[in-house]
Amino acid sequence: MNPKVKWSIAAVLILLLLGGLYMLEQILPANSIIFTVLQKGAIYSLIAVSLNLLNGFTGLFSLGQAGFMLIGAYTYAVLTIPPESRAAVYQYYDGGIIDFALPVPVAMILAGVAAGICAFLIGLPVLRMKGDYLAIATLGFAEIIRAIVQYDKLGPITNGSNLLRSFPVFHSTLFPFIVSGICIAVICLLINSSYGRAFKAIRDDEIAAEAMGINLFMHKEMALVTSAFFAGIGGALLAMFQMMVQARAFTSAMTYEILLIVVIGGIGSVTGSVIASFLFIASSEWWLRFLDEAQFIGGMQVPFLRPGFRMVVFSVIIMFVVLFYRKGIMGTKEFSIEGIYRFFTKGRSKAGKGAK
Amino acid sequence: MDNLAYYIQQLLAGVSVGGQYALIAIGYTMVYGILRLINFAHGDIFMAAGFFMVYTSASMPLYVSIPLTLLLTVILGVAVERIAYKPLRQAPRMSIMISAIGVSYLLQNFATYYTGGLPRSYPTIPFISETIKIGSVSTSWITLLTPVLTLILIIALVFLIKYTKVGMAMRAVSRDFETAQLMGIKINNVISMTFVIGSFLAAVGSILFFTRYPTVTPIIGAMPGLKAFVAAGFGGIGSIPGAVIGAFIIGICENIIKSLGYTTFSDAFTFVLLIVVLIFRPSGLFGEKQTEKV
Numbered sequence: 001m002n003p004k005v006k007w008s009i010a011a012v013l014i015l016l017l018l019g020g021l022y023m024l025e026q027i028l029p030a031n032s033i034i035f036t037v038l039q040k041g042a043i044y045s046l047i048a049v050s051l052n053l054l055n056g057f058t059g060l061f062s063l064g065q066a067g068f069m070l071i072g073a074y075t076y077a078v079l080t081i082p083p084e085s086r087a088a089v090y091q092y093y094d095g096g097i098i099d100f101a102l103p104v105p106v107a108m109i110l111a112g113v114a115a116g117i118c119a120f121l122i123g124l125p126v127l128r129m130k131g132d133y134l135a136i137a138t139l140g141f142a143e144i145i146r147a148i149v150q151y152d153k154l155g156p157i158t159n160g161s162n163l164l165r166s167f168p169v170f171h172s173t174l175f176p177f178i179v180s181g182i183c184i185a186v187i188c189l190l191i192n193s194s195y196g197r198a199f200k201a202i203r204d205d206e207i208a209a210e211a212m213g214i215n216l217f218m219h220k221e222m223a224l225v226t227s228a229f230f231a232g233i234g235g236a237l238l239a240m241f242q243m244m245v246q247a248r249a250f251t252s253a254m255t256y257e258i259l260l261i262v263v264i265g266g267i268g269s270v271t272g273s274v275i276a277s278f279l280f281i282a283s284s285e286w287w288l289r290f291l292d293e294a295q296f297i298g299g300m301q302v303p304f305l306r307p308g309f310r311m312v313v314f315s316v317i318i319m320f321v322v323l324f325y326r327k328g329i330m331g332t333k334e335f336s337i338e339g340i341y342r343f344f345t346k347g348r349s350k351a352g353k354g355a356k
Numbered sequence: 357m358d359n360l361a362y363y364i365q366q367l368l369a370g371v372s373v374g375g376q377y378a379l380i381a382i383g384y385t386m387v388y389g390i391l392r393l394i395n396f397a398h399g400d401i402f403m404a405a406g407f408f409m410v411y412t413s414a415s416m417p418l419y420v421s422i423p424l425t426l427l428l429t430v431i432l433g434v435a436v437e438r439i440a441y442k443p444l445r446q447a448p449r450m451s452i453m454i455s456a457i458g459v460s461y462l463l464q465n466f467a468t469y470y471t472g473g474l475p476r477s478y479p480t481i482p483f484i485s486e487t488i489k490i491g492s493v494s495t496s497w498i499t500l501l502t503p504v505l506t507l508i509l510i511i512a513l514v515f516l517i518k519y520t521k522v523g524m525a526m527r528a529v530s531r532d533f534e535t536a537q538l539m540g541i542k543i544n545n546v547i548s549m550t551f552v553i554g555s556f557l558a559a560v561g562s563i564l565f566f567t568r569y570p571t572v573t574p575i576i577g578a579m580p581g582l583k584a585f586v587a588a589g590f591g592g593i594g595s596i597p598g599a600v601i602g603a604f605i606i607g608i609c610e611n612i613i614k615s616l617g618y619t620t621f622s623d624a625f626t627f628v629l630l631i632v633v634l635i636f637r638p639s640g641l642f643g644e645k646q647t648e649k650v
Contacts, residue, residue: 061450125635132394136589137634140627143582147624161620252582253464253575256396256457263454308469315462322458323443326451 009337014181021173033286039176039241040285041278046180047234048261048273049187050227055259056268056332057191058223059203061135063255064122065231067142070250071118072111072232073239074149077164078157079107085166090159097156104168108179108236115232116225118145123224127217139252149247163246170240179237183230188270190226199223264321265328272330279329284314361492366615367608372499372568374607375506379561380584381591381599382513383554389530389594390550392449396456397436399581400463401555405429405562406478406572407467413479421479426559433555434548442544467574478570485567498567505564509557510600517596522549530594579623583610586630592643602641605629 021038028034047069054062079102081089090096102110126137148154150161158164170176190196198219201209210216239245257280265276291310295302321328333339380402387395408428412421440459444452484497517523525546528536537543565580566572584599587606591598606626613622633641 055450061453125631129634129638132388132392132593133589133634133638133640135394136586136593137631139582140586140630144624144627147621151620251578253578256461259454259457260461263451267450306469306472308465308473311465312462312469315458315465319440319455319458319462322451322455323440326444326447 006337013337018174018177021177025173033289035173037278037282037286038173039170041281042173042176042180043234043237043241044258044261044277044281045274046183046237047231048258048265048277049184049270050230050234051255051258052262052265052267052270052273053187053191053199053230054223054227055262056266057196057203058199058220059206060127060220060223061131062138062224062227063135063252063259064119064138064142065227065258066250066252066254067138067145068115068119068228068231069235069238069254070142070145070149070247071115072235073245073250074158074164074235074247075114075232076107076111076236077167077239077245079110080104080167081164082166082168089164089166090156092162093155093159096159108233111236112229112232115235116229119225119228120221123221127220127224139255142250142252142255146247146250158247161247163244164239165244167239169243176237176241179233183233184270184274187226187230191270195219195222260318260322263328264318266330266332267328268332269328269330269334271335272328272333275329275335283317284311288314363615364493365495366611368493368495368499370608370611371604372502372564372607373611374604375502376561376565377580377584377587377607378506378600378603379509379557379564380580381587381603382510382596383558384585384588385591385593385596385599386526386550386554388588389596390526390533390547391441391452393441393452393456394585394593395554396453397440397459397463398554398558399577399579399584400460400467401429401433401436401577402558402562402565402581403467403572403574403577404432404463405555405559406566406576407471407476408559409563409566410476410478410572418479418481422481422563425563426556429559429562430552430555433551433558437548437551442547464574464577471574473574475571475573478566478572480570481563481567496568498564502564505560506600509560510596513553513557513596516553522546526550583623583626586626589640590630590633592637592640595640595642598640598642 024034047065051062051065054060078098082101083099086099087095122138122141126134126141129137149158151158152160154160191199198209198214201212201214202216202219206216235250261276261280262273264280265272265274288310291305291313292307294305380398383398383401384395387393387398405425405428408425409421412424412428416424436459440455441452444455484501487494487496488500515523517526525536525541526549528539528541529543529546533543536546561580583606584603587602588599589602590606591600591602593599606629609629610622610626613619613625618625637643
């Protein structure tokens, strides 16, 4: 397909999507569950894609994503709380020691940069380890980060173990979509560049990749820092979505959740991660919601339905996917305009052959 | 003099906590040795054992409910292996690890649903939770009993692995999975046996643990599980003595740090210790060297 045609189709589709979202916001009330799902889905897409860059494309089994998100979320929150609200937020620490607020875009980029710097430092010792030890060590670092942030002595900056709030948040669903979209596009560009090919070479065979002259350590470090950068921005978005941030929430369970999304979408597929995030969030927050309330069919109460049942059903579904659809929704394939075009033209040419 | 008593008390507590971690860590390390799988669901098996005890002791006397708890935990552990890990035996290692995470998620959610998410108080077991005084050091029986019981169980385990047929089969499987299969070892039985032992020890660990921290919540398994897992990694994952020594070191260090007043850091310190060890010995204190063939 002509690249010009492809790009214009992509541009039209993106505009349609954004336009559709805008329309949706005009029609539906602002507290509709659809917006929660769309916003959280968009944020989780970015985080899942960033984890996929490490696990799926570079073959590094890292479990530190929650730690990087935490750094991003805190950096954003700490730098953007307006000075007049600081006294209320930092009530136990005399208003904290920072008395300025940065503009939102700057703070978001700094959130990514802070997570990236941290990842770079973590990478120095950790990336020399192999396989499972890498997973253990990154998990450990995520826990250490969580403990440091909650440390009392850092209270004037991080507010200790109390929550941070009153920072600027987004009011339109378009915002997380645009930010996540741009970030995912950048990750895609990286994956398709020569660096991305080096990442895949490392994933497929480390020793062969090294023999071909790929600097293992440098490329791994690069994948880790990039992944952490975008996880940091994702963390900032998550903080905005929740309107508050607390270190206690960023446990290893959060990393596992994102890892599950990556696996359900297909390890090594960007579009798979995005689709899986929306499905994951939609079914956990919305579609299965009815399972949490007592339901009556013809005057008979349906057994088992009470709060918590939704998550049981949800985890059973996940187990089914993990056991029986091991490759995930997309496998390592990507969902692309070209692919659809080829699908249709192939179908047509086959039909043509049949007619002959 | 009071200070000394205090420190001895803390040290004893550390040894006791270390013993509990050791019992859980063995489950991680044995499964890893045989399946090369980090069994993320192990911490939740430990949590489930806590709930089994809570629910069985509500209607039964302790001498029935304790064995029943052990039995139920073992059944749960083996069931998890049969349902979630066995179908993935030929799959890449990543899938089976994800399956373990899925099981952990399922067990936590199920426990939240079943209990309504409320913390349950653990039954008090008479005698072992009573305090005793030795000189000026006051401590509870459980603190003294834990390391002793741990050591007895570990010695029994080492005997089992060294001198019985099952143990020999386990060693063979952990050395070379496929060759062992060709030699006629029934792999599935050996793997089930590993899960039986791991879950049994986790159940014992849970009884000891909850006598000291007597509330059970659906996510309580996460932290002790993670610590035990770190202990296993620290000692060299796959090695039983490594896991036990790692667990004791972590338990003691954690209590020393708590007694110095840095409670926030007691969890983080565990991981710092782990990372320092892994930097200098990338496969743990007693781990096998990982060599890669082209």
